[in-house]
Amino acid sequence: MMFAFQFGVVLVVTIAGIGNSQGQQDPPLHCLNCMNVPAGSELCPHLVECSGECYVRSNTIDGKTITSYGCEKRQTCNVTDGTLIGRRRSASVNTTSYCKKEVCNKDIHHFLDPPTTPCTDLSVDDCSDPAAREAICSSCEMAQYCRKSCGLCQEYTGGDTWSENLVLFDYNPVPTQCNYSQAIGPSICNSIKAHGLVVPHGSYLNLHQVNSYVQINFTTHGEPLTNLQLFSCQTTGHGRVDVVLNNVTIAESYNKTRVITWDWNLHELNPVQHKHTHNYVLEIFKDRKTVSYGHFWLRRIRLETTVVHHRHGK
Template sequence: MDCFAMAKKMFRFLFVILLTSIEELPLCFGQTEPIRHCLRCTGTTQTQLDSCIGLVECGDDKECYLNTTTLNDGTWIKTYGCAKRSTCGSLAGPFGKRDTASTSVEYCGKEICNIDIGHFQEPPTTPCGDLSASDCRDPLALKTICSDCETAEYCRKSCGLCHDHSNTWYENVVLFDYDVVHKTCSHSSTVSSAICQSISEQAYNVFGVVHNNYTINAAHSRSDYLILHQTNSYVILRFRTNGEPLTNLQLYACKTTGHGRVDVLLNNNTIQESYNGTFYAHLSWQIHKLNVNQYQNVRDYTLVIRKDALQVSYGHYWLSHVRLESVVTHHGHSG
């Protein structure tokens, strides 16, 4: 292998650059629908709902789910995640008061729909009911029927598999999913590509690290990322929307050495201050809810992710992707 070929190979696998005050447009605007995200938390009680901010990527062969265990005292424990639909959901049935805890599982196939399945679930196209009035009203027969997912489809209503749906439902849409390293951007198919095209990025005192680079940190992720390693490191994204309501910001990030605290600001509104809630040395998605009222009639935005300005933070913060979402209202069926 000649020196030129060897140099190209080394550059491809050991690419590390120092970015200082660079501003440029994204290099690619993807037409592929961004991978669906689901809320992910385990053993969440009523008092812990606000702290449930973890997300998981969910492939096309899986769905978001909500597993609810209702205890004898009426309280519940919820688990959120992504999985293949393997059960028929709630199998409560009209068998009177329970002496033990009961569990139900609900599935949905939209972006972060398991955060509130009742609002983010498209209503069924066909009525939900029982196929046999006589069999499904017989308590003895019904107990057997509802104990099995396949036979429960025969008595969906009586087995508790029907859910009340209004004609109005909501859907989270991705305005942009932006890769801060490669400057690529994707969005939901129903969203204009103009938002992605409007993004410009400015970074100061950050390292860019690409996949297969073991020289920076042995805990590197399968994704590429920027390292905010100095006390004055920052990443700024500027973009223009079409006036859509902004509902949540998602960051694919983590902290490593030290505290790795950051501030997150959108148009000078503080989303997070001295934030230290990311995982250690493991890139993961987290959701940060936005106050819709702060951004009414706003189109031009500046998102700032910077090292903690209140407390000097010597820890490293890794940032890979930034996703911004809105919500649309549907009346009836989307198809």
């Protein structure tokens, strides 16, 4: 169950199924992780493992908005999932939205569960008085009496449906291990077989030369594939890679991988493109299209599906 090489010559070898090297817990939460993204920019490609909550923070000044994405512990106010609305100062408006699901800050309002309790003010008279409200909202403890007026309620715009990303597999080639969402189960992990032309190290694979590659074969239950994440880095800034799924190019001459820093990169998939497909071949090549110097190091591969939940009775 390993890649092998001898006397500096890389061999094409096969990894068997992952056997008992399976995780028993859901894989750790991932969030988009980019700072100060101007409006209209491409999707943030970087992710971070998160022990807190995913957030989207927008700052609008004189009609121009920049947005930051990341993970953090919720602040002292004990608010529900949703949006904390900042105070308006001159022409500046700040908002921060939180969520607790896998990559939910990519499109946060589609990944929020519908509220289970109504959002109300406990003291209608005080909360409607501007002077009293300003004093109440300045205190996290007092703001609980005016949750609606202080902007501490969940902002929910998802209607009767909401989405959730589930991990089909989170695969580590060396040493071989595979985690999965408990809602999915271990069968996809059990189906994985891999081989490649690479140099293995203690915890990662080195795609070190032109046409180095890793090939992952796996079988699903027909779930739509929506997110592919690679935990990787490059050694010089020019370790370009091509990502191919069932002969369809996902990324070509990709060069957004960070240099000498391990980083999760997100590649969005078209779920319609492989509809009703069960058997897959995922290939990651170095320099297949654009030859460049430098190495590409690969540590983990995570594949996800997106499920849509419906409100009961709808």
